[in-house]
Amino acid sequence: MRRGESLRFGFVIALLVGLQFSVRSRLGDERVAPDFLLLALLTYTIRARPGQSAVAGFIVGLIGDALTPASFGAGALAHTIVGYLSSWAKAVFFAEKLLVNGGLFFAGTWLRNAILVLASGKFSGSQLTWELFVWSPLQGLTTAGAGIVMLVIFRQWVTVRVGES
Amino acid sequence: MALGADRYATRGDTFLFVVTLALSLVAMSLPPGTRDPIASSLRRTVLWPFLQLQSRSEQLRMSRAQFAEVEAQRDSATLAAGELSEVRAENARLRAMLGLGARLGSGFVPAEVLHQATATDRFTVVISAGSKRGVQLLAPVVAPDGLLGFVSTTEAATSVVATWAHPEFRASGMAADGSVYGILEPHGSSGSVWLLELSGVPYRQQVPVGTRILTSGLGGVLPRGIPIGTVVGTAGETEWDRTYLVRPAVPPGSVTHVMVLTSPRTDDLNGAFAPDTGKAEP
Numbered sequence: 154m155r156r157g158e159s160l161r162f163g164f165v166i167a168l169l170v171g172l173q174f175s176v177r178s179r180l181g182d183e184r185v186a187p188d189f190l191l192l193a194l195l196t197y198t199i200r201a202r203p204g205q206s207a208v209a210g211f212i213v214g215l216i217g218d219a220l221t222p223a224s225f226g227a228g229a230l231a232h233t234i235v236g237y238l239s240s241w242a243k244a245v246f247f248a249e250k251l252l253v254n255g256g257l258f259f260a261g262t263w264l265r266n267a268i269l270v271l272a273s274g275k276f277s278g279s280q281l282t283w284e285l286f287v288w289s290p291l292q293g294l295t296t297a298g299a300g301i302v303m304l305v306i307f308r309q310w311v312t313v314r315v316g317e318s
Numbered sequence: 319m320a321l322g323a324d325r326y327a328t329r330g331d332t333f334l335f336v337v338t339l340a341l342s343l344v345a346m347s348l349p350p351g352t353r354d355p356i357a358s359s360l361r362r363t364v365l366w367p368f369l370q371l372q373s374r375s376e377q378l379r380m381s382r383a384q385f386a387e388v389e390a391q392r393d394s395a396t397l398a399a400g401e402l403s404e405v406r407a408e409n410a411r412l413r414a415m416l417g418l419g420a421r422l423g424s425g426f427v428p429a430e431v432l433h434q435a436t437a438t439d440r441f442t443v444v445i446s447a448g449s450k451r452g453v454q455l456l457a458p459v460v461a462p463d464g465l466l467g468f469v470s471t472t473e474a475a476t477s478v479v480a481t482w483a484h485p486e487f488r489a490s491g492m493a494a495d496g497s498v499y500g501i502l503e504p505h506g507s508s509g510s511v512w513l514l515e516l517s518g519v520p521y522r523q524q525v526p527v528g529t530r531i532l533t534s535g536l537g538g539v540l541p542r543g544i545p546i547g548t549v550v551g552t553a554g555e556t557e558w559d560r561t562y563l564v565r566p567a568v569p570p571g572s573v574t575h576v577m578v579l580t581s582p583r584t585d586d587l588n589g590a591f592a593p594d595t596g597k598a599e600p
Contacts, residue, residue: 171371174368174371175371176375178433203331203334204333204335207334208334208338211338211341214342215345215360216364219358219361220365220432220444221436221438222353222442223438223442223480223484224436224438224441226345226348227438229342229345229346230343230345237331266436269436272346
């Protein structure tokens with residue numbers, strides 16, 4: 154990746170991280186509002202190798218765990234798995250179609266939340282059902298929507314070109 | 319076009335994945351005494367600028383709401399502004415906060431709640447006040463409607479609050495008239511609504527639905543008289559005692575501003591909270 158491309162790609166990642174800590178709290182119910190930090194991770198996995206994505210996922214998850222110590226470690230586990238699988242899935246299903254990327258954003262968010270609530274062991278019964286089948290899909294949809302908007306605006310900056318990895 | 323999974327998944331990638339996975343499992347199994355300092359150091363270093371950004375954002379949001387309030391009072395377009403339900407709710411919360419501060423007098427620190435994206439955010443929340451402002455471990459954290467929880471970890475600029483929804487939360491509670499005492503702990507879920515349990519109430523003592531439950535002050539951690547919630551039903555009974563369900567007064571997911579009580583209080587705080595605090599909503 155050339156220096157200019159790296160800078161532009163880094164700008165998009167930094168923008169998403171900034172949105173997470175500045176704008177997200179104004180986007181409605183926190184269980185449904187898009188997770189820009191996860192979106193930054195999934196965007197990073199577009200260009201990164203699976204191993205690098207797993208490391209990035211671990212770091213993002215550990216940072217999230219520091220802010221919600223009730224589930225320390227569960228976030229790192231969830232983001233590591235999602236980062237690795239996302240990078241691997243993009244190698245297999247790579248496509249420039251927005252909907253495919255949106256689907257990966259949705260699946261990544263749902264899978265992250267599912268692993269998190271199961272690994273944290275803090276949810277059970279109907280609350281677990283609500284988290285898995287109501288709140289997580291809704292957050293997946295909003296995160297996928299935000300991801301599609303991001304790709305439409307910055308597509309040339311974040312998509313990978315064939316022959317590059 | 320596929321790039322080819324075989325080209326991506328090298329041994330190095332698999333090795334990194336397994337290592338990070340193992341580290342995650344190690345992090346999960348850490349005892350609180352080990353993991354809390356790690357989390358605390360991350361908040362003080364890597365996350366410090368982001369928490370500052372989030373804190374500034376919350377302050378900006380609050381300032382904008384206050385500006386909207388002044389404008390609305392000055393202008394005859396109050397009715398039009400009144401349609402902005404979000405602003406009205408924000409104003410109501412801030413007014414309630416100001417009222418609580420005046421009634422408490424002194425010995426508290428106001429703070430913003432810095433909500434996070436994960437589902438477990440409701441068990442512990444990060445607030446924008448730390449030891450530099452006098453916040454201490456186990457300090458009670460209250461909202462205008464009642465108790466949110468207590469400080470479980472504190473550092474210079476931020477603190478972590480274990481809310482009443484945290485599985486390890488326990489508090490000594492009593493009926494508002496002081497006739498019944500019991501132990502409060504999280505009940506779990508009923509649909510999407512979380513409840514508390516008031517256990518250990520002697521069988522011969524009845525607690526009617528709608529009874530306000532306050533902290534009793536026993537145990538020395540929480541002062542007496544902070545509203546916790548309202549009795550909504552019975553959870554179970556044994557030969558000797560009954561357990562009642564209590565609807566908490568403060569929903570952790572929606573609270574935006576809190577006050578941390580920084581000095582020990584021996585007086586009854588019930589008068590500092592709004593008269594209708596803790597009453598169940600239909």
